[in-house]
Structures are given as structure tokens and as C-alpha cells.
Amino acid sequence: MRARLRSWLDGLIGRSRFERDMEEELRSHIQIRADDLAGRGLTRAEAQRQARLEFGAVEAYKEECREARHLRLLDDLGGDLRLAARSLRRTPGFTAAAVISLALGIGANTAIYSVVDAALLRPLPYRDPDRLVAVYENHVIRGSPHNNFAVANYVDLQTAASSLPELAGSMPTGRALTGVEIPEQVSGGMVTGNAFTMLGTAAALGRTLLPEDSDPRKPAVVLLSHAFWTRKFGGDPRIVGRSLTLDGRSFEIVGVMPASFRFPLAWHEDHYWLPLQWNARDKQERSNHNLWCVGRLRGGVTAAQAQAEASTVFARLQKDHPQTNDGIDATVLPLREAISGDARRALLMLLGAVGAVLLIACTNVAGLVLARSMARQKEIAVRAALGASRLRIARYLLTETLLLACLGGISAGALCAWAVPVLGTLLPPDLLPAGKIAMSAGVLLFGVGAALFTGLACGLAPAIVLSRGATQRRLADASRSSTGTAAGFRARGVLVASETALAVLLLVGLGLLLKSFWRLLEVDPGVKSRGVVTVRFFLPPFLYLEQSQRLTFYSRLLEQVQSRPGVESAGLITTLPFLSEGGSSWFLLEEATKLRKEELLASNRLVSTDYFRTMGIPLRRGRWFDTHDSGDAPLVAMINEAMARRFWPGGDPIGKRFHFYDKPSVEIVGVVGDVHQRGPEKRVEPEIYRPFAQESQVWLAPRALVLKTSLEPGAAGATVRDLIHQLGKDVPVPAIDPLEALLSDTISTRRASLLLIGLFAGLAALLTAVGIYGIVAYSAARRTRELAIRAAIGAQRGQLLGLLVEKGLRPALAGVGVGLALSFALMPLLESLLFEVSTIDGLTFACVPSLMTALAAAASFFPARRASRMNPL
């Protein structure tokens, strides 16, 4: 073996020496033989001739010698490559069409794969991430399996569940950063002491939070995010040990996390992390559900086993605390699944779509290569007749397509480098736990794999078709230039039919998603967003601890905003709709009811009198709030229609009373229209609105102002921000947005995936049209003589046209049929991505085939018309 390798390498490296030696050896053989012959009395010239004759075909033996040293393969490959490159250069149109098809197909695949890689495949950036699980409370009665934990339930599960030795909790917080030029509200996370040791990500600077940091007697510490550290402290390497003032309280900075770190399941960007510090009373809390939990499975335990154990613990809690825990179970999910959630399906759908586009591109290129090979069939038949083996010919064809695929792959790489950052901006950040989308090694491998697959897939079809049948028949076929081979046409027909089927599949998918999107746009959000500007602000609790302080601030702010020219009305609310913010509260009805108390849950917001008028929310029953509903007046509430329908179906809620847990009784005085608080896709949940003066809890205090104005939104928002800063210089104003923007953000992910699938389906249809055009144009070109004869003996132009159009239309129609069947079978996979559209939507299933048929007809018609117009002479 070693000898063989050495001899091969010697041959390879000393290639020219090998050739020289061989040359000399053979020559010397002939000379010695000639000497011998001359010695036997032949003349020198005669001896030379005889010796050469006896030796045989020198060149053939040289070739065999090279083969003996395994140098032939390389020669052939080089030759094939040179040949392929030359023939591709000779036909720039064909080459460009093929390379562009492949670049789009491979590029789209690699780009989407890099997103899938970032979102679904790359390991989460924590220690041993496969053992991390998300743990939720499962509120069985409300059919809501993914809820936050109440603190006491967390403590009990952590103590009891041996399969989850490390269970950490976190809750979002927003605090005022003061003692700086522009006060700002900064979002962060409060985490249980074990959170960072459980995740196992090391700090970039200093240390992470440790279990002892949750001891209230210890000094208050904070851990910074990399982004916050860079933005606020210019990346100062000596930051550890300095202090940060949040909500007027000073925290010692103990460390900075690396740039790639994101706390799992965090919705908003965390700028810092504080240790949660609970007192004995906090640890009894079972009705306030606000803790996200992530746990680490004990070695050798599966998520299913942990689920079983958690359920046992919760079953016991149901017995021990029937007041608060009735109907509450636990959900344990692998963290990866919890993070990717619904997006998984959307991404896999996109991957399927680009896969189909790549297949279409391959089919197209295979068709092109096939057409071209058939045009060169005579050449190939001659090669075969001269003794080139079938394998040799197939290899020659394969080399050509592999070269094409490589060119396509390189162009695709360039396309990706441009497209991937754009994709990154289209996708929601919580989808990408591992941070940015990058062209990783996996992505690169995928791209190379896709290119190779393409080359093989494209090259094999023509190789198979052409190597079938006897040489002689091929020679005969090739010289009959009128119609081309039947086998070749059948193959191209099958190719066109398959790409049409794939395009139909994509277009049906697009149709369903498009209709869903249309349905979403048709949903009345419940507000009139035109001309409404929203300004979020935040009263730092340490500055506005007393309710009276807040009330003064609110009334002054409203007064001043409303007195501005161009402002029609202004209102305050706890949290804005469409942001998935704000909490819900359980309440008790003061009447006999069949409803279980776990069902009595409603969103709980405080508003000012003019909030509804500003937002254009209509009154359905009863009365609006007015100036009489002050702090010392009887407590009142307005509810939305969803709440009226759910709790008083067919009855009148006006005058009914309820109360929150241990709070005083409240009377319902009005019913307002539904607002799609969580976006048009989500069901409207029951809502309670109360006058802000009648509730003193800080967490419910209004944090947003809305104003209806004829002014430009940016200018109006800036005016309000200035007013706020005049009233309180330490009040952060984190965001100013037109209401329309908030509304449109609720469907942004859907819009992005629609855009992409639209792009891919369009690409698929276009490539298919090109394929159909190709087959008809090719068929016309091959049949020029036949058509001319037909025309000369009196065939009408229409007949000729029909003859040609049929060549493209027939396989396309077959493809449409197959595509529809595939769609029927596959569209149910999309169900969860659709909104109020059936997976076999009639309109879509009628439109797509018609569209595709029209496209196929057009793609067939134009080349056919050109051919039929030719002068027969």
C-alpha cells in the first residue's frame, strides 16, 4: 500500500520526469531490438522499422503505463474540466440561465438554512443546553398551559422535585436610571440567586450573580449586559466595584456578561440583572403569577420524567392549597422547544419552500442541459462509436453540470452574504437565542452540499437519458434532425411537469397565507388609530411613592397636553394595547354564578376619562367615566364586550358588582367595544377598565399617554416629552410611537414570512415559466424543417401554433394536476400558520391552477408564435 501511494505520488509530483523516463525507456527498447535485428543482417533502416512494428502502438501503451500508475483519472478529470469550461464559454446564454437559476435556488436555501441554523439548530449558549427545560404552570381550566409561576409554587417545586435540582426563576423589571443627563427607563431582569450558576455562562468581566446575593442582608449588587456596559460606560474595563443608581437605590456592579448572552425566555432586552430577594411573606404568594422558570434536569432524567414529577408535586399543592391552586398543573418543555415555539413551524415551512425552489432550479437546469446534450447528440454518439465508454460519456456530462453547480454555488454565496443580514432584520429577536445569524461552518457545508446535490441531480438526468439505447440507434436518431428523440422529449416533459407541480404547491401555500393575512387586516382592531400618537413614560416609584404625587402629575400633564393647539383629546392608560404588556387579575362576582373562580380572570387597566374617546373605542351600554368618578366617589368600572359576553351571556352587566380578592366592591357602569389587545390574531380577552384615581397600587399606575392630534406624530410626541420633563426631570420617556405602528408590529412576523414565501413562490413560478418557454422554443427549433414542410403543404399558422403550444401545455397541465393533489395532501401541515382560512380554501384551489395554466399557456405561446411566423422558404 505504501509503495503504491509513493509510486503514485512520485508519478504525480515528478510528472514530467515520469513522462521523460517512460519515453526514454520505450525508445531504448526499440533501439536495442533494432541493434539485435541489425546484427541478424537487416539494414539499419529496415531494422528500425521492424523493431517499431513489433513494439506495437506506442502511444496506447504509454497510456496503459500511466493507467498502471493511476495517473489516468487525473488526466481525464483535467481534460473533462477543460472541455466543460470551453463548451460553457461557447454558449454564454445557456450558461447564464443555468448559473442564475442555481444561484437563486442555492442562495435562497443557504440563506434560509442559516436562519434555521441560528434559530433551531445551533446549541443554546449555555452550559450543557440539552438538559435545560422551561417550566410553566399549566392552568388547565383556562386551557392555558404556559403560565408564569407564583413564588410559593416555585419554592415548593424547587424543594420537592428531585429531577430538577436546579430550578431558577426570573421576572422582568423596568427601573429608572437616574443621576445621569437624560433619565431613562431601563429594562432588566430580576433572577433567583441560582439562575446564573444554573445556566453556567461565565461573566466576561468580574463575576455573575451567586446564590448568596439573594440574601437581603447582603449589599445590593447588579450584573450588567454587554450592550448596556458599552453604551453607558463606554466599555470601561474597571467598572467592577463601581455603583449604578436604579430607582434611586445604589447597586454595586459585580460583573458584565458576554455580548452573546441572552437570558433564556426574556421577552425584552435585559440591560442588567438583580438578585430577587424574598421575605417570608413573598414566599407565601400563590395568586400572583409572575415568575418565568428555567430548570436543569438531573443527569439521566428526561423531560418527560421531570414532567411526571412536577405534576405529582402540583397535585399535592392542589390538595394543600385549594383556594389558590385548584386546577393548576405544571408543564415541562425542553428549553429549545419553548424558545422556538410557533416559529419552528414557520421556519420549517420556509425551508420546505426554498427546497422546492431549489428542486425547480435543478429541474430547469437539468432541462437546459438535456436540451443542449440532445443538440450535441451527434457528437456524443460519435464519441460512443469511437469507443468512449458509457461511463466516460456520463462523466463528461456530469463534469459540465458540476462546473455549473460550482459557479452557481459561488454566486449563491455572494447572494447570501447580501441577503442574510437583511433576513436578520426581518425576524423577531427572541427567535434567535444564539444571537446573530451568521454564515457558520454548518451553513457553508449546507451550501456546498446543496451545490453538489444540484450538480448531480442536474447532470444525472441527461446522462441517464443519453446513455440509454444502442449507439447505432443514437447515431441514427441524431442525424434525423426533424423531431429529436422521443426519450429526450419524454424526459423534458416529466421535468416540466414536476417543476409545475412544485410551483403549484408553493403558490397554493402562498395563497393560503395571503388570504390569512388579508383576513387579519380585515379584523377590526377596536380602535381608530389614525392620528393617534402614544407616548410611554415611567414615574419612578421612589420619586412618586404617594398616590397623591402621581395624581398631581397626571392631572397637570393631561391639562397641559390638552391645552396645546392641534391636540383634539388626550388620555392615560396603564399599558398600551398591541404590546402584549399588562397583567390580568382574578376577581370575585357578588352574585350566584356557575363559573368556577379560576375562570374569573380579566385584564386590569386604569384609564383617564378621555382615553376611550381618544382611541375611538365606542360605548356599547351604560355610561362613560366622568369627572364625578373621583378618588373618593363610589368605585366604578367599565368592561369590554368580551367580558360581558363571557360572564353575563344574554344578561345585562350594568349595575353588577365584583371585587378583587380583598379589595372593596366595584360597580360596572358601562360596556365598551372590544380591542384586540394582543393583536388581531389573538382572541379578545375580558377586560376591566377603572378610573386611575380610584386605585392606588403602583403596578397599575398609568404608564402611557395617548393623544389624538392633527400634528405630525414625531413633533406631537416631542412636545409631550418636553412637557413630561418639565413636570419631572427624572421621568424617563422610553418610547413615542404612532398607534398605527404598534398595530402593524403585531403582524410583522407574519408579514415577513409572507414576504419571503411570496418571493419564493414568485421565483418558483418564474423559473417554471422559463422551463416551459425553453421546452417549446427548443421543440420549435428542432422542428424547423418539419414545420416548414407542413406550412408549405398548406398547414394553417393556427395549426402549427397549436402543435407547438401543446408541447409546453400538456406537461404543464399534468403538473398542475399533480401539484393540486400534493397541495391537498400537504397543506394541513400549514394549519397552525393560517388564520380563519381552511387548508383546502376553495378560492385558492381555484385561482392557483388557473393562474399557473395561464402562465404555462403564455410561456408556450410566445416561442410558438415566433416559430409559426417563420417564412417556410
Next chain:
Amino acid sequence: MPPSARLLPGTLEMLILKAVSLGPQHGYGVLLRIQQISGGTLSIEQGALYPALYRLEHHGLLASEWGSSENNRRAKYYTLTGAGRKRLHEETEGWNRLVSAMAAALRARAEEA
């Protein structure tokens, strides 16, 4: 040339090994020696020798170096390597077994079958 027996595939290599085992030889010499050993009954086109020589060298059974021939021409001389010697031995034994088996089979008469 005398009437010749057709060369069985694979036997050329064996003959070359045998020829070279008698002493270093250049290609033409190997050829002459094969004719000599076989009593002139085996004949091949002269050029066909070389691919076989190259194959044997590639497999490490032969080694080669340049030298000069009796009549002062530069020629490449082949010698048997250790592996070559071993292979020749094995092949010879295998061949003898095959030949005696074949001979026995061809001698067989109907009643013995």
C-alpha cells in the same frame, strides 16, 4: 516467430517476475528471457510488456534503476524486491496446484465420474 500459445490473463506478470528473478534485466531482456524460458511458445506484442512492468513496480514487486546495456545503450534495469520474491513463490505454488487439478480433471474418464 514460432506459433504461440495465447497468454492467460495474469500470467504475463508471473512470467515477468520469474524472468527478473533470474537476475536484473531491462525490458527487452525480460522479453527475451520469457521467450527463452517458455521455449518460444509464448509471445506478446513487445509494447504490452511495459504496462505490466509498471503495474508490478507500482505494487512494489519490482524495483528499477537506470544502467547501460551490453551494447552501451542506456536502459532501465528491473530487479525483484522482497515482496516480489514472496509473490512469485505464492503464484508459482498456486499455479502448480491449478495445473495439477486441471490436469487431473482433464484426465478423468467417464466411469470415474
